[in-house]
Amino acid sequence: MAEIPISKKIDRIEDTLSEMMEGKKSKKKKFRLPLSVFFGKGKLRRDHVLVCLIKSNKQVAFRIEKVEDDTVMINDAIYDARSGNMLNYKKMPLIILKEWNTQPAISEDEEEERKVEYKVFNPKEDYEEAEEYGNLTSPQRLIFTKMKMEAIKPSSSFNVKTLITLVVLLGGVWFALDYFQILG
Numbered sequence: 001m002a003e004i005p006i007s008k009k010i011d012r013i014e015d016t017l018s019e020m021m022e023g024k025k026s027k028k029k030k031f032r033l034p035l036s037v038f039f040g041k042g043k044l045r046r047d048h049v050l051v052c053l054i055k056s057n058k059q060v061a062f063r064i065e066k067v068e069d070d071t072v073m074i075n076d077a078i079y080d081a082r083s084g085n086m087l088n089y090k091k092m093p094l095i096i097l098k099e100w101n102t103q104p105a106i107s108e109d110e111e112e113e114r115k116v117e118y119k120v121f122n123p124k125e126d127y128e129e130a131e132e133y134g135n136l137t138s139p140q141r142l143i144f145t146k147m148k149m150e151a152i153k154p155s156s157s158f159n160v161k162t163l164i165t166l167v168v169l170l171g172g173v174w175f176a177l178d179y180f181q182i183l184g
Contacts, residue, residue, distance in 0.1 A: 033062055033089075049081060050089060052096045054105075058123065072097070076144040077137035080104060098123075101130040102137055 033050075051072060053061045065072045072081040072095070079097050085104040087094045096105035130136050 049086065049093045049095050052094060054096070054098045054123075056099050056123075075099075076141045078102065078140060079137075098126060098130075100127055100137055102135045102140070103130070103133075 047067055048064050049067050049072065051063050051065050051074065053063065053074065055061060063074075065074060067081045070080070070082045072079045074097070077099075079095075079102050081095055081104070085095060087096070098105060127136075
């Protein structure tokens with residue numbers, strides 16, 4: 001790949017500076033939520049929250065989830081959604097969650113600490129911190145999967161197997177009685 005000559009770089013910088021001096025504003029796109037967030041759910045209801053989920057592969061997904069008992073359940077993991085952990089985005093409650101951590105990005109406990117110190121988000125450090133404090137979601141998912149696999153499914157007292165067994169038994173009895181000519 002060819003490098004851009006310094007003279008062209010300087011020309012670009014000068015053009016940008018002259019535009020700024022003349023009052024021309026550079027066009028910056030404003031952040032907007034994806035429309036897919038609102039399809040299917042309709043309006044954001046009182047018991048719902050806008051969730052910004054940071055996934056393990058460093059992708060971000062926005063979704064609307066229902067808050068039940070100060071928790072939000074996403075992909076078989078329960079996340080803390082107390083009101084002290086919520087932010088506001090355009091009059092909507094917003095919570096920023098990390099897929100691997102049950103605690104939100106900004107929790108009540110860290111709020112005072114964050115006013116003084118701003119740290120750069122580092123997924124590796126956050127994962128290690130969640131592991132240290134026992135806030136990982138992977139054990140929850142494992143437990144939920146195990147519970148689903150071992151769940152006792154209620155069986156009805158009269159099912160298809162019972163019906164087939166009764167028909168075969170009655171057919172056998174009828175054949176035996178007919179064979180020995182007891183019926184007539």
